[in-house]
Amino acid sequence: PSLLRLPSFDPANSTSLTSVSECVSSLCVAVWASDVTALYGETIVVPCNGGSPPLNDLMFIKWKYEKADGSPGDLLVKQDQKEATVQATDGYASRVSIDDKYNLLITGATLMDQHTFTCMVVSATNLNEFPVSVLVHKKPTAVQIMDKAEVLQKDKPTMVGTCVVADANPVASITWKKNGQTLVADDKVVLITTSTKVEPSTGLSTTSSILQYVASKGDAEAVFTCGSKHPLGDDTANVGPFSVHYPSEKVSLQVLSKGPIMEGDNVTLKCHADGNPPPKAFYFHIKGQKTLVENSDTYTVASIRRDAGGEYKCALADNEKMEASQSIVVSYLDLSLSPIGKVVKTVGDTLPVKMEKSSSGEAIVSWSKDGKPVKEPVFSMLTYSDAGAYKCEVSMGGITRHQSFELVVEGKPMITALTKQRSVDGNHKVLTCEAQGVPEPSFQWSVNGSNEWSAYSNGKATHKITVIPKVNLTVTCIVSNKLGEDAMTINVSSVFNEDPDNKDSQEESDDQAKLIVGVVVGLILAAGVVALIYWLYMKNSRQGSWKTNEKEVGTSEESKKLEENNHTV
Template sequence: MQSVVCLFGAFIAAAVFHPGSCVETVIGLYGETIEVPCNNGNNKPDGLIFTKWKYVKDDGSPGDLLVKQAQKDEATVSATDGYKSRVSIAANSSLLIARGSLADQRVFTCMVVSLTNLEEHSVEVKVHKKPSAPVIKNNAKELENGKLTQLGECVVENANPPADLIWMKNDQPLVDDGKTIIITSTITKDPVTGLSSTSSRLQYTARKEDVESQFTCKAKHEMGPDQVSEPETFPIHYPTEKVSLQVVSQSPIREGDDVTLKCQADGNPPPTSFNFNIKGKKVTVTDKDVYTLTGVTRVDSGIYKCSLLDNDVMESTQFVTVSCEWMSDVLYFSINISGNYSADPSVIGIPKITSLTKHRSNDGKHKVLTCEAEGSPKPDVQWSVNGTNDEMSYVNGKATYKLTVVPSKNLTVSCFVTNKLGEDTKEISVFSLFEEDTSKPEKNEDGTEQAKVIVGVVVGLLVAAALVGLTYWLYIKKTRQGSWKTGEKETGTSEESKKLEENNHKADV
């Protein structure tokens, strides 16, 4: 690298005064050969006698390096100091300095002497060195939520000029605000090499969300490109703010199963020991976060809690209810934090119809159907027929549904109950209402049929009975045929009664 800087002053060499001379600037690399040009290669005038290189010593006095005669191939080294073994001259008259170091940052002058002229061309040499890759050292073992803590120290070494360091979080630069972020940088020089090392200390106020943050350090230098350290992550310590009691057993849980309670806390590091409150009895577990109930029964229903060893107020509560016998046994939990709890006193269960009955209303004009079911949440009901005065009650997991109907024919009625856990259905036969006197028997409530029997016994005199009996037989036959048409049953032959019974059983809604 090289640039030209014009210095409007005077240089005196061999008693020749040259106003308005320009000084070039050359940047060499540390440890490598530095090439210092002589008038950018334009240094072969007619009548050239010799080329000479000299320099300005540290004390400001002049010093000779070498002379190259125009008629000779080799230059004569005149330096007696450290340059004696490091300087040479190129074919284009450039000065070559081997193993460049910061000691070579000075002004070198090329003097060109010909038969008609004497020219001098001065060049300032600067030596640059790229720094080592940045490394984060002295890392904090952990950061505490909300507390200003020294996170680490970023270091780059052996650079010239010194490198600039920038702290990054998730690839975004951190800015010193003097409160939550404080960055302190220092530069030191090696007394032998003169190279600079830069270190930067970061004090940072962490938050809980920084548990996944990646911190890096970027080094910027004139030699480029930018270099970035390996990312670092830090555990963030914060106290427990919430405790959670959970059940890790598979559901549904049946009587006789083992139930495992698990207590968790959101602090970091998480607590490893807890107090379990088992229906009023405190049990302490150490180096684990679970407690197991073996062979649960309905007696195990109740309030369960867990809390921190050193803070009973920081707790979680669950109300455990074991299901009753007619359903799949399930444990129901209602959770609230900080000691308060709410619980559903009902038992969770698949709906089950326990009874489906019918009876005639007091006025004899309607049939009232009653469907009883158990289950929680409260089951919904659907009937297979339309009716009036649809009533429902639900107490302690037991539901009662009533429906008033006026059947015009024999029916099979279905009661269908359902909730989010399941469903159940049951059927019942309902016979039509008859217009004749309600004192006449009909099917009773358990489905058995009481046949209407009309027995005509005609007892008379044998002579007169022949005529009266014939007339009465014709009357009975006509009456029976009318009853069959309306759906009633009369006493007839065994074949007629059997046929009527079969027709009644086949009647649908």
């Protein structure tokens, strides 16, 4: 059997063993006192004579005990070399026995066994008594937490829980700790009520300890510990962590917007209170209107208008004195551009561009054409170079508005150049016709060619053909689109009749000579027309004089000049 403590015989240890001797006549009686601690429910082993060997002249050993009323009770007698005789007539009759070392054995220890048991050793010359006080210890059950709180209340005594340590002997003590620090009752913040109850049938005790605690905000997530202390072992149990409840002390109103509030935006307001748990109902004051919102702390103003700026408020539904306000500024930026979209105009037309803006603050205007910055466009007389994609952008405080138009400038095609070039080997001619026009013009030649090549960009078109003239030719290039056409001719000499080394220069000389002759003939014709007009004028003037039978009036000098002019004509 296991024992918590089994003291040995030690005359020097007065706390566990005490000796008293007395001699009467020729018989000396010695009394030795000691203590034994047994475990509840186990077998109690009570040593005789501290476990020392019996005397050589031993006659018998008798075990007895002191009853609760102080009277003696016999248990058993053991004579040397004989079986023990049980003398007990009470409950010990079936529970006591003796081993070969004369130790008293008591099965199923209970608290009722906490007596003084005496081993009387009788020899021929001595009678020794060895009283032993028996204590029965019982380890308590594991610490239990009952009536555990769900939350703690700020500034109010709240029961954290009841700590119970049951079926112990001796009585177990209980200690409360918070975050590892021992709590001491002060009847203000910490209130501890401890009680002990003894079970009559077993004599075992149950200790209960109730902790009440006045929490603060800083006690959120605090862990409380209940610990039991007992000679047979200590035990602990945790309580918590807890959430601390407290009323709201401050309310704030937030505008959940990442940037400036623009007209037409959905604006969400959030009412925040610092209470725990957070309030579930709020009043939102929106431009003079009071709205109750339950089970939410937000309110959304849909498509806010520019005139909706101003002060907004929110308050607790159960305490409207707890309120907060926030000022909201609604920014707006309007842009109107005319024209917009695709605009088709003709070369030489006028295109008015009108831009209007309206904003809540200073706005910056910028223009771009085909992605490159330009000044604000003014089109008094459109040219092909004015065509492109125009974009007007207005910005204010991170807000941007933009509109655009695509300008297409159309015009009937016009040939800007018609050239010829001899190939290096002199076997063919390359004719190039260049023109301007929108939409893209088509090319037509008065001769058949090969190796045609064309290009078109920004209203400029180029077309090349290769010809092999066998005779001198006059070649015409015709360009056309839906708005009209244009034509130009060029003289091309035969590649067989010209000097290869001088054929291009000769063609150019011929062309220049033809041009000079044409200019001279034109001047002669113009002079003749002027003379004829003058002659008809003078003739009509004279006939008028004859019709009225009036005599010409003039000096002789004027007559001479008139006559000279007539001869000149």
